[in-house]
Amino acid sequence: MIANQQLITIKGTRDGLILKIDDQCAYENVLEELKEKLSLNALLEEDRLISVNIQLGNRYVTREQKETLKKVVRENQNLVVGKIESNVLTIEEASEWKKHAEVKPLVRVVRSGQVINVEGDLLLIGDVNPGGKVMASGNIFVMGSLRGIAHAGVDGDSRAVIAASYMQPSQLRIADAISRAPDHETEGVYMECGYLNENEDKILIDRLQDIIKKRPDISSFERRMLNG
Numbered sequence: 232m233i234a235n236q237q238l239i240t241i242k243g244t245r246d247g248l249i250l251k252i253d254d255q256c257a258y259e260n261v262l263e264e265l266k267e268k269l270s271l272n273a274l275l276e277e278d279r280l281i282s283v284n285i286q287l288g289n290r291y292v293t294r295e296q297k298e299t300l301k302k303v304v305r306e307n308q309n310l311v312v313g314k315i316e317s318n319v320l321t322i323e324e325a326s327e328w329k330k331h332a333e334v335k336p337l338v339r340v341v342r343s344g345q346v347i348n349v350e351g352d353l354l355l356i357g358d359v360n361p362g363g364k365v366m367a368s369g370n371i372f373v374m375g376s377l378r379g380i381a382h383a384g385v386d387g388d389s390r391a392v393i394a395a396s397y398m399q400p401s402q403l404r405i406a407d408a409i410s411r412a413p414d415h416e417t418e419g420v421y422m423e424c425g426y427l428n429e430n431e432d433k434i435l436i437d438r439l440q441d442i443i444k445k446r447p448d449i450s451s452f453e454r455r456m457l458n459g
Contacts (some may be wrong), residue, residue: 238264247282247313254288258296262303269307282313291319341365341379348385361401370394380404381425389431392446394439398423403434410434 238253238261252261283304292300292315301312333351341347341355343362353367356374363379365371370391371383377395382404384391389406403410403425410425410433424442425434 239268241268247284248310249284249286251286252288252290254290258290258292262299265300265303269304269310280309280311283310284313285315287315287317287319289318291317335367340375343379359400367391389427390446392424392426392442394422394424394442397421398425398436400425403436405434406431408432408434 238256240251242249242251250265252265285300285304297315300315304310304312334354335349335351336354336356337347337349338356340357341359341363343360346364346366347353347355348366350368352369353365353371354374355365355372358375359365359373359377359379359381361378364382365373365379366382366385368384368386369388371381371393373381373393373395375395376397377393377400379400380402381393381395381400383393384406387406389408391405393400393403393405398421405425405427408427408431422439423436424439425436426442426446427433428435
């Protein structure tokens with residue numbers, strides 16, 4: 232290790248501490264400096280629990296190494312690890328991410344009593360009739376009429392959205408939030424999208440064009456729907 236080289240940068244935020252770790256040095260050197268820095272009295276002045284976010288950059292660490300990092304942090308009684316972030320994915324993590332990031336296209340009509348449940352985003356080319364139900368761990372895009380039930384983000388993804396060419400659902404669900412669509416005129420509403428507000432306690436319905444601005448990371452399928 233180069234003398235006086237700082238391997239760990241500590242930044243305080245209103246949510247706790249961010250520990251940014253040099254991703255070019257040896258793991259053992261990281262542990263050594265982490266123990267030294269966390270032993271400083273300056274980090275132990277507050278009585279409340281302080282959440283620590285560890286950023287590893289382009290460093291891969293094993294599960295055991297992660298547990299060791301957590302243990303070192305927890306040795307300071309008022310520190311708790313919030314999350315450990317790395318730009319490097321294992322094969323298993325990459326496979327899991329791909330599974331949830333995939334868009335599953337289906338061409339069919341979901342009739343009363345039928346349930347469609349997919350991992351990732353659902354692109355349904357067809358209608359969801361009253362009594363029908365579509366579910367996805369990601370977003371739901373209906374290229375048709377949504378008159379039944381739609382549940383996006385079933386695994387807890389509160390940033391998921393539900394979009395439809397014709398929106399008149401009997402019920403919308405995003406993560407754990409549930410909402411019935413407001414009453415509309417008989418012609419219904421077109422190119423609308425349901426999403427959770429910032430407080431994540433209420434489902435709002437807005438124009439698809441506006442949702443794209445609020446959720447820029449949404450699949451490009453929404454843009455195709457706008458241009459379709």
